[in-house]
Amino acid sequence: MVLIKIDRQSNTPVFQQIIQQIIEFIENVSLKVGDNLPSTRILADRLGVDRTTVYRAYLELTALGYIESSPGSYTRVRKRPPVIRKNQVAAESILHWSDISNPESAELFRHFLHFWPENSPGIPGDLINLSPLDLDERIFPTTEFRRCLNQVLVNIGSKLLKYGEHQGYLPLREDIARRLQVHGISTSAGEILITNGAQHAIDLILSLLGKPGDRVAIESPTYANVIPLMRFHRLKLMEIPMGPDGMDLEYLTRQIRNKPLLFVYTIPNFQNPTGITTHQTHREELLSICEKHHIPLVEDGFEEEMKYYGKVVLPIKSMDKNHVVIYLGTFSKVLFPGVRIGWIAADQECIRRLSAIKRFTDLTGSGVLQAAVSAFLRNGYYDLHLKKMHRTFRKRMSVALKSLQEYMPHNVSWTRPDGGYTIWGTLKKEYSGEQNFKNILLKNGVLVSPGLYYFFSSNQNKYFRISISSLNEEEIRQGMFRLGKAIRELNGQKK
Amino acid sequence: MVLIKIDRQSNTPVFQQIIQQIIEFIENVSLKVGDNLPSTRILADRLGVDRTTVYRAYLELTALGYIESSPGSYTRVRKRPPVIRKNQVAAESILHWSDISNPESAELFRHFLHFWPENSPGIPGDLINLSPLDLDERIFPTTEFRRCLNQVLVNIGSKLLKYGEHQGYLPLREDIARRLQVHGISTSAGEILITNGAQHAIDLILSLLGKPGDRVAIESPTYANVIPLMRFHRLKLMEIPMGPDGMDLEYLTRQIRNKPLLFVYTIPNFQNPTGITTHQTHREELLSICEKHHIPLVEDGFEEEMKYYGKVVLPIKSMDKNHVVIYLGTFSKVLFPGVRIGWIAADQECIRRLSAIKRFTDLTGSGVLQAAVSAFLRNGYYDLHLKKMHRTFRKRMSVALKSLQEYMPHNVSWTRPDGGYTIWGTLKKEYSGEQNFKNILLKNGVLVSPGLYYFFSSNQNKYFRISISSLNEEEIRQGMFRLGKAIRELNGQKK
Numbered sequence: 002m003v004l005i006k007i008d009r010q011s012n013t014p015v016f017q018q019i020i021q022q023i024i025e026f027i028e029n030v031s032l033k034v035g036d037n038l039p040s041t042r043i044l045a046d047r048l049g050v051d052r053t054t055v056y057r058a059y060l061e062l063t064a065l066g067y068i069e070s071s072p073g074s075y076t077r078v079r080k081r082p083p084v085i086r087k088n089q090v091a092a093e094s095i096l097h098w099s100d101i102s103n104p105e106s107a108e109l110f111r112h113f114l115h116f117w118p119e120n121s122p123g124i125p126g127d128l129i130n131l132s133p134l135d136l137d138e139r140i141f142p143t144t145e146f147r148r149c150l151n152q153v154l155v156n157i158g159s160k161l162l163k164y165g166e167h168q169g170y171l172p173l174r175e176d177i178a179r180r181l182q183v184h185g186i187s188t189s190a191g192e193i194l195i196t197n198g199a200q201h202a203i204d205l206i207l208s209l210l211g212k213p214g215d216r217v218a219i220e221s222p223t224y225a226n227v228i229p230l231m232r233f234h235r236l237k238l239m240e241i242p243m244g245p246d247g248m249d250l251e252y253l254t255r256q257i258r259n260k261p262l263l264f265v266y267t268i269p270n271f272q273n274p275t276g277i278t279t280h281q282t283h284r285e286e287l288l289s290i291c292e293k294h295h296i297p298l299v300e301d302g303f304e305e306e307m308k309y310y311g312k313v314v315l316p317i318k319s320m321d322k323n324h325v326v327i328y329l330g331t332f333s334k335v336l337f338p339g340v341r342i343g344w345i346a347a348d349q350e351c352i353r354r355l356s357a358i359k360r361f362t363d364l365t366g367s368g369v370l371q372a373a374v375s376a377f378l379r380n381g382y383y384d385l386h387l388k389k390m391h392r393t394f395r396k397r398m399s400v401a402l403k404s405l406q407e408y409m410p411h412n413v414s415w416t417r418p419d420g421g422y423t424i425w426g427t428l429k430k431e432y433s434g435e436q437n438f439k440n441i442l443l444k445n446g447v448l449v450s451p452g453l454y455y456f457f458s459s460n461q462n463k464y465f466r467i468s469i470s471s472l473n474e475e476e477i478r479q480g481m482f483r484l485g486k487a488i489r490e491l492n493g494q495k496k
Numbered sequence: 497m498v499l500i501k502i503d504r505q506s507n508t509p510v511f512q513q514i515i516q517q518i519i520e521f522i523e524n525v526s527l528k529v530g531d532n533l534p535s536t537r538i539l540a541d542r543l544g545v546d547r548t549t550v551y552r553a554y555l556e557l558t559a560l561g562y563i564e565s566s567p568g569s570y571t572r573v574r575k576r577p578p579v580i581r582k583n584q585v586a587a588e589s590i591l592h593w594s595d596i597s598n599p600e601s602a603e604l605f606r607h608f609l610h611f612w613p614e615n616s617p618g619i620p621g622d623l624i625n626l627s628p629l630d631l632d633e634r635i636f637p638t639t640e641f642r643r644c645l646n647q648v649l650v651n652i653g654s655k656l657l658k659y660g661e662h663q664g665y666l667p668l669r670e671d672i673a674r675r676l677q678v679h680g681i682s683t684s685a686g687e688i689l690i691t692n693g694a695q696h697a698i699d700l701i702l703s704l705l706g707k708p709g710d711r712v713a714i715e716s717p718t719y720a721n722v723i724p725l726m727r728f729h730r731l732k733l734m735e736i737p738m739g740p741d742g743m744d745l746e747y748l749t750r751q752i753r754n755k756p757l758l759f760v761y762t763i764p765n766f767q768n769p770t771g772i773t774t775h776q777t778h779r780e781e782l783l784s785i786c787e788k789h790h791i792p793l794v795e796d797g798f799e800e801e802m803k804y805y806g807k808v809v810l811p812i813k814s815m816d817k818n819h820v821v822i823y824l825g826t827f828s829k830v831l832f833p834g835v836r837i838g839w840i841a842a843d844q845e846c847i848r849r850l851s852a853i854k855r856f857t858d859l860t861g862s863g864v865l866q867a868a869v870s871a872f873l874r875n876g877y878y879d880l881h882l883k884k885m886h887r888t889f890r891k892r893m894s895v896a897l898k899s900l901q902e903y904m905p906h907n908v909s910w911t912r913p914d915g916g917y918t919i920w921g922t923l924k925k926e927y928s929g930e931q932n933f934k935n936i937l938l939k940n941g942v943l944v945s946p947g948l949y950y951f952f953s954s955n956q957n958k959y960f961r962i963s964i965s966s967l968n969e970e971e972i973r974q975g976m977f978r979l980g981k982a983i984r985e986l987n988g989q990k991k
Contacts (some may be wrong), residue, residue, distance in 0.1 A: 150649075
C-alpha cells in the first residue's frame with residue numbers, strides 16, 4: 002500500500018491533499034487499475050483525520066473517474082478511457098473551416114474581422130471614443146433594476162426560471178403595447194414578439210421572408226450591422242440614397258417599377274448613422290408606396306423614445322391601417338443593452354410566424370429579465386429614467402453641436418439631430434484611405450466611425466459618424482476638440 | 497375657456513383627471529388646434545391644486561402629442577398627425593404572409609402548429625404531464641441564484657449591463673472550460689462560445705456550415721426540435737437508426753461512402769428521446785469514422801452532468817486530438833433554462849467563425865446573467881446543487897422504473913437510462929393514430945410525447961417518450977399508473 006502524507010501546515014485542505022496524492026499514485030502507476038483502496042474508516046484512522054474528510058476525497062475521485070466502488074466491495078482504481086492532455090492535442094484541426102463553411106458565413110467572417118478597430122493595438126490610454134453606439138453606464142438605473150430583479154424573484158419566483166413563452170413574457174408584451182400606444186400605435190400583446198434585441202429582430206424578419214437572391218431596399222448610408230446580416234441571408238441590397246429628409250422616394254419608386262422588392266428597411270428617427278428624422282409627409286408617402294405595391298415596410302424604431310428636441314413625429318406604424326409595417330424597438334438605447342430585450346410589433350399572423358422561428362432557433366428569452374423589465378416599467382422607474390435621459394442628452398447633444406461649431410475646420414459639415422446619439426460628418430474632399438484617417442485620429446486621442454461602414458457598394462472616404470452615447474459633456478467637448486485637430490492635420494496632409 | 501372639474505373623492509389622481517378632461521375637450525373639439533391653454537400657474541390657482549400637479553399633466557399631454565409649447569409663448573393644442581384607432585384598423589393585413597414567407601419558414605410554421613399539444617383544449621386540471629423536458633422548478637436554487645445576481649450587480653455593477661463580448665463573458669468561459677476538464681475535455685476560454693442555450697448553439701453551427709441541399713446524419717429517433725431546424729436550414733436529413741448501443745455505425749459508414757456528409761449529429765449520453773448512453777468503444781469508433789472522412793462531429797452533451805447511475809463514460813470531445821468534434825452543452829437541464837446559457841466548445845478557428853455569426857445575428861448575450869452564473873459556480877453553489885440533482889433524480893428515476901414494472905401491460909417495453917430524465921417506451925403493435933393515442937391519454941389524466949416527434953421520415957405509431965424532469969416521486973408513480981391504464985385501454989381498443 003502506498004503512503005499518503007498529510008501536511009497540516011499547508012494551505013491546501015486535507016481532503017484535497019488526499020485527492021492529489023492518490024491521483025499522482027494512479028498516474029505514475031504506483032496504484033494500478035483494479036487495485037483496492039483502503040476503506041474510509043481505515044484510511045481515516047491511519048492518517049488521523051475525520052472519516053468524512055476521506056469520504057469527501059473518495060467522492061471527488063469517483064466524480065473525476067479515477068476510482069469506482071460498488072455495494073459490498075472495496076473501492077478500486079478504475080480503468081480510465083484514454084483522456085488526452087493539452088500537449089497531445091494537435092495545434093490545428095484536420096478540418097479546414099474556411100473550406101467547409103458556407104460562402105455566406107465566410108463573407109460574414111470577413112466583415113467580422115474588418116469591424117472592431119477598437120480592439121486593434123496602438124490605442125492610447127486616454128482615448129475619447131466617439132465611435133460605439135453603446136450607452137454611458139454611469140447613467141444606468143442599475144440599483145432600481147436590481148430592486149426589480151429581487152422583486153420578481155421573490156414574488157413570482159422559480160417559475161420565471163423555466164422555459165417561458167416563445168413569444169415573450171405576457172405582462173411585458175402588455176407593457177410594450179401600452180408604451181407603443183403613447184406613440185400612436187394601436188397594438189396588443191398578441192401582436193408583439195419579444196426578441197434578444199433589435200439586431201435579433203431583424204435577423205428573424207430576414208429568416209421569415211428572405212429567399213436567396215431577393216432584393217431588399219435599404220437607406221444609404223444605413224445601420225452598419227444590417228448590411229452583413231442581409232448579405233448573410235443571401236439577399237441583394239438595393240441602396241436608396243438618403244437626402245436631407247430621408248430616403249429618396251422617387252428613386253425607390255423607380256426601383257420598385259424595375260423589379261419586385263422583398264421589403265423596405267427604414268429608420269425614420271435620428272437615422273443611424275445620419276441622425277436625420279423624416280417628416281410626417283415623407284412617412285405618409287413611404288407608407289403609401291409600400292401599400293400600393295404590397296411590400297412590407299420594416300420600420301426600425303430603435304431610438305423611438307429618445308426624441309428630446311422639436312415636435313413629436315409619430316412612427317409610420319401609427320398610420321398602418323393595412324398591416325404592412327413590421328415595427329421594431331429595443332430597450333438597449335434608452336435603458337441598457339444588457340437585458341437583451343427588443344421587440345417586433347406587426348400583424349398577428351406575421352408575429353405567429355416569427356414566433357415559430359424564434360421557437361426553433363433559441364426556444365425562449367429569459368423570463369427573469371423580461372419580468373424585471375416589466376416591474377421596472379410598472380414601478381414608474383422607466384418614466385423617471387426616460388426624463389433623465391432626455392434632460393441629459395439634450396444637454397450633451399447641445400454641447401456636441403456647439404463644440405463642433407467651435408472646433409471644426411471650414412471644410413466639415415454635419416447634421417443636427419432631433420434626438421438619439423449620432424451626428425453625421427461630411428468632409429468637402431475625400432480623405433486618403435480609412436487606415437490613414439484612423440491613424441491620425443488615434444494619434445490625436447480620438448476615434449469616430451469611418452463612413453464606409455454604413456454603405457454597401459459606394460465607398461467614399463468623406464464621411465464619418467460621431468456617437469456621443471457613452472460620453473459626458475466634458476468628454477464630448479474634449480473629443481470634438483481633438484477631432485478638430487485631427488481633421489486639420491488631415492487637411493494639411495492633402496496640401 | 498373650457499371648465500375642468502376636479503373630483504377629490506375619486507380614485508383617479510388629480511393630474512390624471514386633468515389629462516383625461518383636456519384630451520376629451522380636444523377630441524370633441526371644444527379645444528381646437530392652436531387654442532391656447534391657461535398657464536400652469538393660472539390653472540393651478542383656478543382648480544385649487546398644486547402648480548406641479550398641473551405641470552405634470554401638461555408634461556404628459558405634451559408627450560402624448562396633444563399639446564405643444566415653445567419658450568416665451570402659451571401652451572397650445574397642437575395639430576396631431578392622423579393617428580389610427582383600433583376600430584379603424586383593417587381586420588387583416590393586405591399582405592399574405594403565407595405567400596411572402598420563404599418556403600423554409602412556411603414549413604417551420606407548420607411544425608410549430610403541430611407541436612404544443614399541451615396548449616390544446618380539453619386538458620384535465622389534474623393532468624400529470626410526462627411530456628415536457630422542462631425541469632421541476634421546486635428544486636431550483638432560486639435563492640442562491642438571486643444572491644449571485646445581487647453580488648455581481650453590487651460588486652461589478654453597471655458595466656455588466658453594457659454590450660458584452662460576442663463570445664461571452666470571459667470569467668464564465670473560464671469556468672466552463674474548468675468544468676469540461678472534469679469530463680476529460682482539454683479546452684480553454686478561447687475555444688468556447690456562449691450561446692442562448694443549446695438550441696441556439698445548433699442553429700449557429702447550421703448557419704456556419706449548412707449549404708442548401710447538404711446532407712446531415714442524425715440519429716433516428718433524435719431530439720425533436722433539431723429536425724425542423726435542420727430542414728429550415730435547407731438540409732437533407734440522413735437518418736441513422738438507433739440500436740441498443742447508439743447509432744448504427746455500419747449504416748453510417750455506408751451512407752458516407754455513397755455521398756459526402758456535412759456533419760454527424762449525436763447525443764451520446766441518455767440520448768433524447770431514447771435515454772441510451774453509448775459505450776466507450778462506440779464513441780471511439782464514431783470519432784475515428786469522422787476523422788477518417790474529415791467530417792465534423794457535433795456532440796450534444798446537453799445532459800453531460802446528469803449521469804447518476806453506473807460508470808463514467810467520457811465525452812467524445814475528450815478524445816478529440818484532431819479538432820473534429822464540435823461539442824455543445826447547456827445549463828438548462830441541470831440548473832434552469834431561464835438563464836438561457838449554453839455553449840459550444842470547438843477548435844478556436846471554428847469558434848471565431850461562430851462568434852461572427854452570433855455577433856451579426858444578436859450582438860451579445862446578457863452579461864448580468866452570465867456573470868451571475870459564474871458567481872454561482874465560484875461560490876460552490878453549483879457543486880452542491882449538482883449533488884442534490886443526482887440524489888433527487890436517482891431516486892425519481894428508480895421510482896419511475898419500478899412503477900413501469902408494476903403498472904405496464906405486457907406489450908410494452910422501455911429503456912433504462914443511466915441518467916437524465918427520459919425513458920423510451922415501445923409498444924409491440926402500432927396504435928391507431930397520434931390523435932387517438934393522445935385522447936386516451938388525456939382521458940386518463942396523463943400525457944407523454946408521441947414517438948413520431950422524434951423521427952423525420954419514418955412514422956411508426958408504436959413509440960412514446962416519458963420525461964420525469966418536472967415531477968416528484970409521487971407524481972411519477974401516479975403518472976405511470978395512469979399511463980398503464982391508458983395503454984390497457986388502447987390495447988382493448990385494438991381487439
